[in-house]
Amino acid sequence: xxxxxxxxxxxxxxxxxxxxxxxxxxxxxxxxxxxxxxxxxxxxxxxxxxxxxxxxxxxxxxxxxxxxxxxxxxxxxxxxxxxxxxxxxxxxxxxxxxxxxxxxxxxxxxxxxxxxxxxxxxxxxxxxxxxxxxxxxxxxxxxxxxxxxxxxxxxxxxxxxxxxxxxxxxxxxxxxxxxxxxxxxxxxxxxxxxxxxxxxxxxxxxxxxxxxxxxxxxxxxxxxxxxxxxxxxxxxxxxxxxxxxxxxxxxxxxxxxxxxxxxxxxxxxxxxxxxxxxxxxxxxxxxxxxxxxxxxxxxxxxxxxxxxxxxxxxxxxxxxxxxxxxxx
Amino acid sequence: xxxxxxxxxxxxxxxxxxxxxxxxxxxxxxxxxxxxxxxxxxxxxxxxxxxxxxxxxxxxxxxxxxxxxxxxxxxxxxxxxxxxxxxxxxxxxxxxxxxxxxxxxxxxxxxxxxxxxxxxxxxxxxxxxxxxxxxxxxxxxxxxxxxxxxxxxxxxxxxxxxxxxxxxxxxxxxxxxxxxxxxxxxxxxxxxxxxxxxxxxxxxxxxxxxxxxxxxxxxxxxxxxxxxxxxxxxxxxxxxxxxxxxxxxxxxxxxxxxxxxxxxxxxxxxxxxxxxxxxxxxxxxxxxxxxxxxxxxxxxxxxxxxxxxxxxxxxxxxxxxxxxxxxx
DNA sequence: ACTATGTTTGAAACGGGTTTCAAGAGTGAA
DNA sequence: TTCACTCTTGAAACCCGTTTCAAACATAGT
Numbered sequence: 001x002x003x004x005x006x007x008x009x010x011x012x013x014x015x016x017x018x019x020x021x022x023x024x025x026x027x028x029x030x031x032x033x034x035x036x037x038x039x040x041x042x043x044x045x046x047x048x049x050x051x052x053x054x055x056x057x058x059x060x061x062x063x064x065x066x067x068x069x070x071x072x073x074x075x076x077x078x079x080x081x082x083x084x085x086x087x088x089x090x091x092x093x094x095x096x097x098x099x100x101x102x103x104x105x106x107x108x109x110x111x112x113x114x115x116x117x118x119x120x121x122x123x124x125x126x127x128x129x130x131x132x133x134x135x136x137x138x139x140x141x142x143x144x145x146x147x148x149x150x151x152x153x154x155x156x157x158x159x160x161x162x163x164x165x166x167x168x169x170x171x172x173x174x175x176x177x178x179x180x181x182x183x184x185x186x187x188x189x190x191x192x193x194x195x196x197x198x199x200x201x202x203x204x205x206x207x208x209x210x211x212x213x214x215x216x217x218x219x220x221x222x223x224x225x226x227x228x229x230x231x232x233x234x235x236x237x238x239x240x241x242x243x244x245x246x247x248x249x250x251x252x253x254x255x256x257x258x259x260x261x262x263x264x265x266x267x268x269x270x271x272x273x274x275x276x277x278x279x280x281x282x283x284x285x286x287x288x289x290x291x292x293x294x295x296x297x298x299x300x301x302x303x304x305x306x307x308x309x310x311x312x313x314x315x316x317x318x319x320x321x322x323x324x325x326x327x328x
Numbered sequence: 329x330x331x332x333x334x335x336x337x338x339x340x341x342x343x344x345x346x347x348x349x350x351x352x353x354x355x356x357x358x359x360x361x362x363x364x365x366x367x368x369x370x371x372x373x374x375x376x377x378x379x380x381x382x383x384x385x386x387x388x389x390x391x392x393x394x395x396x397x398x399x400x401x402x403x404x405x406x407x408x409x410x411x412x413x414x415x416x417x418x419x420x421x422x423x424x425x426x427x428x429x430x431x432x433x434x435x436x437x438x439x440x441x442x443x444x445x446x447x448x449x450x451x452x453x454x455x456x457x458x459x460x461x462x463x464x465x466x467x468x469x470x471x472x473x474x475x476x477x478x479x480x481x482x483x484x485x486x487x488x489x490x491x492x493x494x495x496x497x498x499x500x501x502x503x504x505x506x507x508x509x510x511x512x513x514x515x516x517x518x519x520x521x522x523x524x525x526x527x528x529x530x531x532x533x534x535x536x537x538x539x540x541x542x543x544x545x546x547x548x549x550x551x552x553x554x555x556x557x558x559x560x561x562x563x564x565x566x567x568x569x570x571x572x573x574x575x576x577x578x579x580x581x582x583x584x585x586x587x588x589x590x591x592x593x594x595x596x597x598x599x600x601x602x603x604x605x606x607x608x609x610x611x612x613x614x615x616x617x618x619x620x621x622x623x624x625x626x627x628x629x630x631x632x633x634x635x636x637x638x639x640x641x642x643x644x645x646x647x648x649x650x651x652x653x654x655x656x
Numbered sequence: 657a658c659t660a661t662g663t664t665t666g667a668a669a670c671g672g673g674t675t676t677c678a679a680g681a682g683t684g685a686a
Numbered sequence: 687t688t689c690a691c692t693c694t695t696g697a698a699a700c701c702c703g704t705t706t707c708a709a710a711c712a713t714a715g716t
Contacts, residue, residue, distance in 0.1 A: 001440075001464065003672055014696040019674055029694065049441040050387065051672035054378045055701050059442075061421075069407045070599070072400070079397045082424045091438065093389075094420045096410045110419065112329075113377040114387075136329070216603060245603055252605045271398070275544060275573055276604065277580045332703055342666040347704055357664070379702035382671050 002043045011039040022047060053115045062298050063111035063119040065095045065104060071214075072270040073240070073287065074122065077142065080291025081120060088299045090117065101125045112137065118298030124186050138301050140294045145187040145309075153309040154294045156285040158188040161314035162195025165237045165265050165283050168316055170203060172263050172323045174235030178208045178226050180219075180247070182239030189214075189239060192267065196237060212239055219246030227254070234262055241266035241273045244280055248321065264321040278320035286312045330371045338371070339363040350375060381443045390626050391439035391447040393423045393432060399542075400598040401568070401615065402450065405470065408619025409448060416627045418445065429453045440465065446626030452514045466629050468622045473515040473637075481637040482622045484613040486516040489642035490523025493565045493593050493611050496644055498531060500591050500651045502563030506536045506554050508547075508575070510567030517542075517567060520595065524565060540567055547574030555582070562590055569594035569601045572608055576649065592649040606648035614640045 008015040013032050020026045021036040028036075039045070053059035062085050066074045082092050093116065095107035104123055108131055111119050118138040126146055132139045133150040140152045169177050179196050182189030193209075200207050208230050212222040219238070223246065226233055238244035244266030251258055258264050258278065266273055269284030293310055318324055336343040341360050348354045349364040356364075367373070381387035390413050394402045410420050421444065423435035432451055436459055439447050446466040454474055460467045461478040468480045497505050507524050510517030521537075528535050536558050540550040547566070551574065554561055566572035572594030579586055586592050586606065594601055597612030621638055646652055 004674095005672075008696095015673075016675080016696060017694090020695090023674085025674085027694070032695090046437050046441045048382075048443075048672055049438065050378055050382045050443045051701090052674075053701095054376075054382050054672080054703095055674050057701080059378065069410060070403060072403075075398060075400075075403050078422075079424065082397060082422060086424065091442075092422045094406075094410060094422050096407065096414065109374050110377065113374045114419075115376075115378050242603075249603070249605050272600065275570075275577070277577050331701090336666095343703075344666060344668095344705075345664090348665090351704085353704085355664070360665090376702055379671090380704075382673095382702080383704050385671080 001048070002045045004045070004047065007036065007039050007043060007045050010043070011035040057115055058117050059115040060090050061093050061111075061114060061116040062090050062295060063093050063095065063107070063114075063116040065097060065107045065111075065119060065121040065123070067097055067099045067122060069094065069096050072242070072272055073143075073268050073285075076270060076287045077291040077294075080288040081295045084292045084295035085299070090295075090299060097123070099124075101127050104128055105131060108132070108135070108139075118301060120294045120298070124183075138298055140297050142290055142294050143188055145191075151308075152297055152305070154290050154297070154312075155188065155310075156290065156312045156314050158191035158314070159195040159198075161267060161283040161285070162192035162197075163199050164195075164314060164316045165192075165267065166196045166199035166205075168281070168318070168322060168324070169235040169237060169263060169265060170199070170205065172235070172259075174263055176208065176230060176232045177205065177235040177237060178210065178230050178233045179237045180212045180222055180226075180239045180243060181209050182243075183213055184211070192239070208233070212243060214240055214242065216242050216246045219243035220250055223247045223250035236262060236264050238264065238266050241268045241270050241280060241282055244282070244321075245272070245276065248276075248278075248280075258321050259323050263323060266321075269315075269317055273317075274319070281319045281322040282317050284315045284317045286315075329376070330373045332373070332375065335364065335367050335371060335373050339367040385443055386445050387443040388418050389421050389439075389442060389444040390418050390623060391421050391423065391435070391442075391444040393425060393435045393439075393447060393449045393451070395425055395427045395450060397422065397424050400570070400600055401471075401596050401613075404598060404615045405619040405622075408616040409623045412620045412623035412627070418623075418627060425451070427452075429455050432456055433459060436460070436463070436467075446629060448622045448626070452511075466626050468625050470618055470622050471516055473519075479636075480625055480633070482618050482625070482640075483516060483638075484618065484640045484642050486519035486642070487523035487526075489595060489611040489613070490520035490525075491527050492523075492642060492644045493520075493595065494524045494527035494533075496609070496646070496650060496652070497563040497565060497591060497593060498527070498533065500563070500587075502591055504536065504558060504560045505533065505563040505565060506538060506558050506561050507565045508540045508550055508554075508567045508571060509537050510571075511541055512539070520567070536561070540571055542568055542570065544570055544574045547571035548578055551575045551578035564590060564592050566592065566594050569596045569598045569608060569610055572610065572649075573600070573604065576604075576606075576608075586649050587651050591651060594649075597643075597645055601645075602647070609647045609650040610645050612643045612645045614643075 004015045004018050008018045018036050020028050021033050085092055097103040105128055120140045122143050129148050132148050142154050145153055181193050184190055210222050212218050238247055266280045266282035269282045273280035273282050289312055332343045332346050336346045346364050348356050349361050413420055425431040448468045450471050457476050460476050470482050473481055509521050512518055525535055538550050540546050566575055594608045594610035597610045601608035601610050617640055
């Protein structure tokens with residue numbers, strides 16, 4: 001691996017001059033510049049990013065800390081972050097926590113000590129509170145809202161999304177709706193349910209709920225439970241698209257027709273929801289916008305922020321698991 | 329950010345001693361060790377990973393260069409890589425290339441200059457040849473086989489997978505099978521097709537093929553084409569699960585029953601293929617094993633390699649889109 | 657008591673770009 | 687010709703954890 005000092009020697013200039021040529025930080029005599037460039041291309045010299053970031057205290061890195069890389073929602077968000085980051089020359093360092101607070105903290109420390117320029121984090125764990133507040137790099141919390149000052153929040157309007165889901169099923173004529181509540185330690189799941197139940201209260205609809213994790217197998221189980229507990233159910237609000245898919249699967253296996261017998265709505269609008277047969281009616285989050293915004297907040301971190309919370313609107317996407325026809 | 333020199337000053341020892349305490353690289357007087365540990369916990373000192381990796385020439389980083397982060401196959405592989413990496417204290421730096429050779433090369437250079445300990449790469453681009461052969465860190469090419477010396481290869485036996493798919497549809501009684509060939513510049517797609525066509529030749533089955541990209545929309549189009557060109561088709565071998573899903577979607581929309589009218593088999597066994605209704609019959613690649621193996625090759629890079637190519641077996645997973653019943 | 661061996665320790669060098677600072681070169685005006 | 691000012695350039699310090707090397711000290715053996 002050739003170093004800047006070797007390039008300097010071969011081009012008969014000082015390392016400082018080579019640095020100035022590479023970065024265009026100061027005027028360099030044309031003849032010398034050419035010599036330097038020639039040596040660089042002959043030797044294939046690439047500046048060592050580690051040495052650079054040691055001095056600059058910026059590694060051009062965005063840290064991404066997620067509960068699970070396999071979850072399509074996070075994957076789509078990660079993809080949007082990567083796209084935005086890459087366009088500005090930033091790389092993504094990925095950490096998977098499986099919701100473990102220990103792993104979250106160590107990922108956070110790790111990324112700070114790597115001179116990351118900012119961290120994008122999805123967590124429900126308030127214990128990392130202190131670390132984040134003392135953190136000198138921006139920390140962006142996506143999808144969820146915690147009570148941590150010093151962080152930025154980027155998420156959808158889950159409350160409104162919950163309302164939209166409830167209203168849509170009611171508009172579709174459902175009389176006995178069951179809401180599958182997501183994990184209530186997650187702020188977005190809480191907000192969705194609050195929006196949902198608000199509408200039900202306004203319209204005097206009886207609240208029928210079951211609890212469920214954001215997990216395919218949990219969705220399979222909870223569907224059985226719904227059918228047993230609420231035999232007259234004709235509408236199901238799933239806590240996310242993955243759970244909606246599992247609900248559909250159980251209903252289909254039992255010969256229950258969707259949307260004829262039971263109507264079904266998901267949440268997130270992961271790209272999968274459109275690939276399925278039948279296509280899933282769902283509440284769309286602007287996943288790409290959320291990811292892009294989070295990345296931008298880090299890339300433009302020197303700009304003074306007027307807001308610390310960015311809320312995006314959700315949108316009802318009517319497809320094939322409910323009866324009203326959408327635009328499509 | 330407190331440095332090792334500050335810690336040393338506060339603990340009244342030299343930076344060298346602090347380093348020895350942190351890393352356990354040499355015996356340190358118990359009393360001093362305790363002083364150092366106390367100062368570390370009081371100040372919240374975390375060693376700067378960048379300075380460390382500048383000296384050590386290892387950043388404890390695995391670079392992962394993929395055509396697309398959204399593709400579930402790669403996501404599942406990435407997840408397995410992350411799991412293996414994390415267990416040994418390595419982080420993942422993710423680069424998305426969208427198959428652009430320029431981006432591949434710059435990601436490769438970038439990762440080398442970041443002192444990455446190794447790179448896992450999925451590409452069909454032979455142009456990066458020279459760079460990889462001169463690369464001083466291990467480069468592992470997954471899923472595909474190129475003609476690049478100096479790289480390691482980790483993949484499934486796609487040829488055998490192609491054979492299994494063909495044999496299964498024949499066993500299921502298909503008389504007019506259409507094979508959707510994947511992009512033939514990708515070695516694994518070629519191998520699958522070779523395995524497939526070998527079986528057809530052995531059994532005197534007419535080869536009926538169409539070309540298709542690994543893409544959902546391409547799958548929708550190609551299905552229309554199949555129905556037009558081969559109206560008596562009763563079996564379809566899709567080039568991967570995503571395309572199989574899109575094929576199913578078109579067939580379903582046209583009222584064609586799967587597997588009654590047309591049987592369908594995918595490739596990969598992404599977790600999605602089991603979530604669907606109907607569940608997809610497919611040729612499984614051991615995605616997690618491939619990812620883990622690739623990561624291990626980097627983590628254990630000092631061990632002498634006896635092989636440069638690691639081939640995993642594929643497995644026929646019979647589910648609901650073909651007529652023979654599997655174990656389940 | 658004195659050599660021999662072993663252990664602990666800190667000063668200093670190292671890794672490789674970047675930046676500061678002051679010297680040297682060049683230009684123009686007086 | 688000389689003073690003033692600008693532009694280009696390289697030496698050296700810097701970022702910060704690690705390691706080498708030799709000094710200092712301790713223990714054991716004779």
